[in-house]
Amino acid sequence: xxxxCELTGKxxxxxxxVSHANxxxxxxxxxxxxxxxxxxxxxxxxxxxxVSAAALRSVEHNGGLDKFxxxxxxxxxxxxxRRVKRDIQKAAASA
Numbered sequence: 001x002x003x004x005c006e007l008t009g010k011x012x013x014x015x016x017x018v019s020h021a022n023x024x025x026x027x028x029x030x031x032x033x034x035x036x037x038x039x040x041x042x043x044x045x046x047x048x049x050x051v052s053a054a055a056l057r058s059v060e061h062n063g064g065l066d067k068f069x070x071x072x073x074x075x076x077x078x079x080x081x082r083r084v085k086r087d088i089q090k091a092a093a094s095a
Contacts, residue, residue, distance in 0.1 A: 003030055003031060003033050004031075004033070004050070004078075005031060005033055005050065005051055005052035005055050006049045006050050006051060006077070006078035006080060006081050007049065007051055007052075007055040007058075007059070007068070007069075007072065007076070007077065007078075007081055008052060008054070008055045008058070008072075008076055009075075009076040009077070009078075010031045010033075010052045010054070010055070011031060012028050012029065012030055012031065013028070013029040014026060014027070014028055014029070015027055015028075015029055031052050032052055032053040032054075033050050033051065033052050034050070034051060034052075034053065034056070035048065035049075035050055036048070036049060036050075036051050036056060037049075038051070038059065038065045039064075039065065040064075040065050040066055040084065040088060041064055041065075041066055042066050042088050042091045042092060042095070043084075043087055043088060043091055047065075047080070047084055049078075049080065049081065065084075066088050069081065069084060069085040069088060070085065070088065070089070070092075072085075
């Protein structure tokens with residue numbers, strides 16, 4: 001199970017633990033990824049996605065999943081999110 005956000009692409013980062021004696025040991029910074037169900041207004045259905053807490057706040061700030069996906073670049077989206085974005089674009093074009 002990958003620790004990667006499906007909407008922003010945020011993943012695990014590496015760094016160092018630095019002790020008081022300045023000893024450095026490798027560590028991992030894990031993103032706050034949650035399994036959430038996001039609703040699409042134009043499609044009328046919901047989708048299960050692994051989303052970081054920061055991305056969830058961005059979705060709410062932009063006015064929902066549809067508007068967030070239409071603004072975002074395809075390079076940062078997962079395969080499932082790109083498919084949802086394509087379906088939303090088709091629904092918008094037909095409406």
